[in-house]
Amino acid sequence: MTGTRHTHEPVIDVRHLVKRFGRFTAVDGLDLQVQPGSVHGFLGPNGAGKTTTIRALLGLYRATAGRIRVLGLDPARHADAVTRQLSYVPGEVTLWPNLTGQEVLDALAGLRGRRDEAAERRLTEAFALDPHRKVRTYSKGNRQKVVLVAAFAAPTDLLILDEPTSGLDPLMEVMFQQCVRDAAAAGRTILLSSHLLAEVEDVCDTVTIIKDGRLVESGRLADMRHLAASTVTARPPAEQFAAVMERLHRLGVAADSDAGVLHMSVPRTTVPAALGLLAEVEADDITCTPARLEDLFLRHYAVAAR
Numbered sequence: 495m496t497g498t499r500h501t502h503e504p505v506i507d508v509r510h511l512v513k514r515f516g517r518f519t520a521v522d523g524l525d526l527q528v529q530p531g532s533v534h535g536f537l538g539p540n541g542a543g544k545t546t547t548i549r550a551l552l553g554l555y556r557a558t559a560g561r562i563r564v565l566g567l568d569p570a571r572h573a574d575a576v577t578r579q580l581s582y583v584p585g586e587v588t589l590w591p592n593l594t595g596q597e598v599l600d601a602l603a604g605l606r607g608r609r610d611e612a613a614e615r616r617l618t619e620a621f622a623l624d625p626h627r628k629v630r631t632y633s634k635g636n637r638q639k640v641v642l643v644a645a646f647a648a649p650t651d652l653l654i655l656d657e658p659t660s661g662l663d664p665l666m667e668v669m670f671q672q673c674v675r676d677a678a679a680a681g682r683t684i685l686l687s688s689h690l691l692a693e694v695e696d697v698c699d700t701v702t703i704i705k706d707g708r709l710v711e712s713g714r715l716a717d718m719r720h721l722a723a724s725t726v727t728a729r730p731p732a733e734q735f736a737a738v739m740e741r742l743h744r745l746g747v748a749a750d751s752d753a754g755v756l757h758m759s760v761p762r763t764t765v766p767a768a769l770g771l772l773a774e775v776e777a778d779d780i781t782c783t784p785a786r787l788e789d790l791f792l793r794h795y796a797v798a799a800r
């Protein structure tokens with residue numbers, strides 16, 4: 495059924511998605527495109543509409559309005575075909591309590607009809623999962639590992655991961671990131687939803703940020719860093735302090751001073767000129783901290799919280 499799909503088309507293509515629950519609008523005209531082979535971060539604060547969007551991608555929710563294509567198919571009409579061809583990891587994992595981890599892996603692979611057992615064994619070991627214990631004895635993190643092993647090991651081209659690491663310890667979080675990188679290197683496409691910027695920043699090349707069910711920003715991470723300013727601090731010689739302030743002002747940089755130290759927020763393109771000026775006057779203790787995406791996010795989240 496994927497025969498009609500062209501390889502350059504987005505693997506996930508959502509246009510003007512609206513999802514209402516009664517009178518409440520959870521997703522409000524959202525666009526989301528995920529290109530083949532990309533690792534796409536899907537970011538937003540709690541309640542932004544990430545899970546609702548993902549459930550619509552899986553055909554679990556019917557859109558109120560808008561158009562959704564996943565792997566070229568409409569998930570509302572072809573939910574079985576779509577979900578068989580992708581790997582999905584929910585944030586809250588519920589599994590059959592009386593099965594062992596291994597039996598769950600067998601059952602999930604059985605539902606899909608295709609399996610890579612060698613990859614499953616490799617990943618079970620990498621995630622330090624004991625597959626012989628019953629699910630009901632597993633911690634939240636261990637339940638999550640079962641689903642992560644099944645997802646990464648499955649022979650699928652698309653992974654949809656909805657806040658997949660909330661129960662993992664830091665060591666396993668590193669393992670998770672390695673799995674994402676390996677999957678990307680193998681040409682698989684990944685949608686990774688999170689409200690943790692750091693998780694997404696390390697592994698994603700593109701991101702979509704949403705809040706209140708609406709798009710805030712979408713694009714390449716590298717371009718978003720470009721939008722934010724670097725923080726520069728320096729201690730110019732006291733006798734040149736006023737002149738340096740004046741010259742920075744002419745560069746369009748506003749500087750604050752605190753006990754002889756200048757603090758300024760400098761647009762990326764102006765950084766070389768500002769640093770050149772500070773070097774020229776032989777300022778001490780020059781630091782330059784590149785834009786942190788965290789700052790960009792906090793701005794959006796601050797608005798969302800109001």
Ligand SMILES: Nc1ncnc2c1ncn2[C@@H]1O[C@H](COP(=O)(O)OP(=O)(O)OP(=O)(O)O)[C@@H](O)[C@H]1O
Pocket residue numbers: 515518519520538539540541542543544545546547689
């Ligand atoms: N079945 C439902 N019925 C009514 N409201 C719902 C339903 N599912 C979600 N919502 C509401 O829709 C909004 C978006 O929820 P959603 O779970 O999609 O957000 P999210 O971005 O995934 O948040 P989180 O990061 O907390 O998981 C929330 O206000 C939520 O309460």
